[in-house]
Amino acid sequence: MGALFQNYARRPIAIDKGEGTVVFDTNGKRYLDFTSGIAVCSLGHAHPAIVKAIQDQSEKLWHISNLFESPGQEQLAASLVKDTHLSYAFFCNSGAEANEAAIKLARKHTGKHRIIVFEQSFHGRTFGAMSATGQDKVRNGFGPLVSEFITLPFNDVEALKAKADDSIAAIMLEMIQGEGGVNAVSEEFATAIKEICETNNILLIVDEVQTGIGRTGTRFAYEQTVLKPNIVSIAKGLGGGFPIGGILGTAELFNTFNAGTHGTTFGGNPLGVAVAQTVIDHIFDEAFLQAVNEKSAYLVKKLQESLPENYTIQGKGLMLGVGCGGVEVAPFITKLDEAGLLAVAAGPKVIRLLPPLTVSYEEIDEAVEIFKNVLVG
Template sequence: MSYLFPNYSRKSIELIKGKDNLLFDQNGKEYLDFTSGIGVMNLGYNDAELNQILAEQAAKIWHTPNLYTNQLQEKLAQKLANNQEYVAFFCNSGTEANEAAIKLARKATGKSKIITCINSFHGRTYGAMSATGQESIHQGFEPLVPDFVYVPFNELAPLTQVLDDKTAAVMLELVQGEGGVLPAEQAWVQKVAGLCKEQGILLIIDEIQTGIGRTGSFYAYEQYQIEPDIVTLAKALGNGLPVGAMLGKKALAQAFAPGSHGSTFGGNKLAMQVAENVVTRINTKEFLQQVQQKGTLLLNGLNQIAAQSTQVQDVRGIGLMLGIELSSSELLTEVMTQLEAAGLLTLRAGSKVLRLLPPLTIKEAEIEQALQLFSAVLTKEG
């Protein structure tokens, strides 16, 4: 018997070792990783620099409570602000970051209504789950946190119909990850941002999967020429070490006075040291340009395969966050199984989208290797 709750559908393989962009299971089989641990391992596995930084900090002190000054938090917060007027709250995960964002929006505005999108995903704790626009995730957990309203993604009219003087915030992903790797349209995002500004409504951008270089810019919102009031981060921020962050405009800082919110382990010194190195290395012009180039290489290759395949309905995404929409959920399961057998790990999104999130350190030769495997599986007859 297992002593674990069965809330995860687990494969029989156990990944026990990683190096760069490769993983190895308990039988020694090698896999090219196109999952990044679900968008986490942006700098790949067993990175020597991160290993050293973690070991050095572990030899000093792991944890101090947030009752004391923490210069490591200050240093990382400044880098995450990225020359904008943001202050940071540190936590341990994406869902915690979104919980903080929801609380801040309601506290700062004195209003409760928050508008999110159908098929969005913001987490599984009660506030974040209530913000998530997927009925399948809500089932069995009602009643949800009240005053969340869901509108269609990339559609302006339904949103304008529900904006009112009771609205605290609009909360968006710029690429719906779990919802099917669906990029937001730039014109729509800019109009939403404009409406929020005009009506004094806060704009929350969930960058938990799109942030830290995943889309080819440090934050995805930079590509949309907007300036959110609140930004949430996690996943790749610690390259596998649990850490999340909520950034808010400095004007919102007074809403989180002492005692208003907290986290015992949030901003611990192990996580701060590692995250600071991750941010420093990824947020450079050269690194981000390489992500853009590799994303284009992968996207072009996938489009060529799609043109020769009757199984592929669409290829979409930004940077190294790409999705291949297949003709059925059954086909998706079959394709993922075949790719795994061939030594390539992938993810699903929605009911029939093959989601690709390789480490940002993926090599061009490894992209070509993956494209050969995609072609072999997706273009064969029968």
């Protein structure tokens, strides 16, 4: 045993290098990476534009702190809120940090403390984000959590109506529950949330850490619904592999996060911002997003043709979940590794497919063939 804490159930694979969708382990074995670092490597591994952005910025400035003006942050913020109802951004280092900021902002702005969250959700492992997460396996063993989170069944309109009133500061949810099984918000539930928030003066926090930045075929997944969130948390795909997160907020929230109310040492550092701007410049292109949707449709079609009828396919864009007839998927994940396809579970009974948004049709064909051979034989 080495010097690391054993808090990860690591697979016996050490990835050494990668390019695009393809990675190699230290033994030289080739894999198709349909995890993308869990929806992080949005432009694939070692994308030339990202490599250049890091190289160029590293020769100028790595860190200066948020004591000083940041033209790079200003440009990135403007790019993220352009043509949306959102107005301002705050940058941090991860999705958990982004959700902590969202929770703090909602409570401070409203003066209220109660936040509605949902079963099977995942918002991070810091104390506030963990308290908002609707999975006991994430929360057990850490003692008293942050109070005032009300956990309700996902997509249950009546349960939401029974608890939501003007004492609630915010409703917080994922458009698609990534860790919870690739469960998407229903149209009925989205409509109910919109009406309840408007009627009771409740803020809406949408966690787009996994679904955002083109993963579901639009810039943000909420754009495919009637929802207009007050706060959107982002991370993962924003940096294409470089650690950066943030929140986007509406104009009404501007004066709530004034000087000294929240901060971070490394958040929005020049390296992270340069990479994120490069990622946004690629992904927020209309033709790029259209290609994501076309690849998604192709991947779904190929899976449907290759898998038994009792297997389910859910999700959007290149965030797809495959339910394997109600059986545990852990053994399948191991066999996929052995066959050269990296995937990740979404709960005990769903396999999550998260290829880079740049995945090719040939790579999709190869992945589906491996998938079929392992799952069906």
